[in-house]
Amino acid sequence: MEAGRADAVVWRNRALMLFDRVSVPVAVCDVYGQVVLANPAMAAECGTTPGRLRGRQVLELFRPQETTQVERIAEALRLRHRSRYQVSVCWPAPGGTERYGELTADPVSDTVEETPALLVMLRVQGERPAPEPEPARTTEVERRVLALLAGGATTARAARELGLSRDGVTYHLRRLSARWGAANRTELVARAYALGVLAPGVWPPRPRVTEGD
Numbered sequence: 001m002e003a004g005r006a007d008a009v010v011w012r013n014r015a016l017m018l019f020d021r022v023s024v025p026v027a028v029c030d031v032y033g034q035v036v037l038a039n040p041a042m043a044a045e046c047g048t049t050p051g052r053l054r055g056r057q058v059l060e061l062f063r064p065q066e067t068t069q070v071e072r073i074a075e076a077l078r079l080r081h082r083s084r085y086q087v088s089v090c091w092p093a094p095g096g097t098e099r100y101g102e103l104t105a106d107p108v109s110d111t112v113e114e115t116p117a118l119l120v121m122l123r124v125q126g127e128r129p130a131p132e133p134e135p136a137r138t139t140e141v142e143r144r145v146l147a148l149l150a151g152g153a154t155t156a157r158a159a160r161e162l163g164l165s166r167d168g169v170t171y172h173l174r175r176l177s178a179r180w181g182a183a184n185r186t187e188l189v190a191r192a193y194a195l196g197v198l199a200p201g202v203w204p205p206r207p208r209v210t211e212g213d
Contacts, residue, residue, distance in 0.1 A: 025122035033058045047094035062089035062103055099127040138197055143207035145172045146192045150205035
């Protein structure tokens with residue numbers, strides 16, 4: 001009995017070593033899709049380490065392109081079917097591009113009665129450049145306030161140039177900060193550039209010109 005347990009430990013350790021070294025992105029998930037174990041190749045696709053993937057939902061990391069695929073798989077697993085399941089997915093790559101491919105999930109367990117785990121493998125099929133962010137919806141006054149703020153204007157100066165009261169400028173800044181979750185004015189300006197509201201590479205700062213302006 002003790003010899004059998006020792007052999008099982010040896011083979012388990014060998015399997016884990018192979019799991020870590022294989023170049024194919026692989027993870028073990030519970031039946032609900034929560035990551036239990038991931039190899040370095042899978043973690044690299046998410047720009048993190050294997051330990052940080054533990055407990056994450058695999059379908060939050062890799063977005064299904066067809067929700068009906070996921071619904072069919074969930075129903076099949078509920079009925080304890082043991083087929084191989086495939087889901088078309090896409091995900092943001094660490095380099096800023098978007099990759100797409102296919103997740104293959106195989107139910108695995110020691111007995112038929114036991115609730116299966118899922119051995120998940122990712123096949124990368126290609127990548128495409130990340131889409132340019134669409135300018136966030138803002139009013140003309142909000143864009144002008146942001147441009148003045150980016151140029152270093154105080155609340156009083158922005159109020160004079162826009163024909164508003166200081167309270168009026170503060171009102172717009174508070175609304176923008178709440179909408180974008182900005183903690184301060186520096187972050188608010190950074191968000192404005194990141195969201196395409198302000199034109200990049202120009203001085204003095206000015207709103208980005210979009211179709212319909």
